[in-house]
Amino acid sequence: MARTxxxxxxxxxxxPDFILQNVITNQYLSLxxxxxxxxxxxxxxxNHCPFVIHINQELVRIANEFQPKGIAFIAISSNDIEKYPQDAPHLMKIVAAKNQYSFPYLFDKTQEVAKAYDAACTPDFYLFDADLKAVYHGQLDDSRPQNGIPVTGKDLRNAIKNLLDNKPPLQIQKPSVGCGIKWR
Known part of the structure; x- marks a missing residue:
């Protein structure tokens, strides 16, 4: 598996603002x-990236922990579904249900949103404050498929806790690592 x-x-x-379709409800949502x-x-x-599959359960736990505290969670898939049909919206809906996503799963058909964020990989995490200003862009934690390190969500959790506690952003923000976004 390629690492990006x-x-x-x-x-x-x-x-950057956007309006995208939530595959779970078929409604369009803006940021x-x-x-x-x-x-x-x-x-x-x-849907198919082994890095995403590896962290999905922890992401859901983190969302369930912090959504009641005022942090919204939004997942976006920007992969080219012609070359990667396993990432099609109807299958995104199944993945969201299987993993019990408590947050919207949006489809970026044109890939313009991924480009606006300069997203490179899946998963790629961006945390913004109440004014939608970036406070964290990094990894969930040090765990990767097959590296033997347990998935804890430590880095992302700490970034969210700092935001909620009005502390400065984390000084060390390790890049996320995953599969490259599948561009057209």
Missing amino acids: ESNEFEMGKKA EHSKGKLGTLIVFSC
Whole structure:
């Protein structure tokens, strides 16, 4: 499996807005209307990437822990579904149900949203404050498929806790690692 690191995303940069279809409800959602009261986590994801499959359960646990505290979670798939039909919206809906996503799973058909965020891999995590300014862009934790390190969500959890506790962003933000986004 190819390993791609996330690109840099400037801290303090405003999250690019979007309007995308939530495959779970078939409704279109904008970032502005989906953001959390205290912060928003956006994760670029997909159905078939082994790195995403490896962390899916922990991501759901983190979402269930922090959504009640004012942090919105949004997953976005931007993969080219002509070359990668396993990432098609109807299959995204099945993956969301199987993993019990408590958050929207959006389809970026044109890939314009992934480009606006300079997303590079799946998973690729972006945490924004209440004003949608970036405070974290890094990994979930040090676990990767087959490296033997347990999935804990330590890095992402610490970034969210710092945001909720009004502490400065994490000084060390290791890039996320995963499969490259499947561009057209």
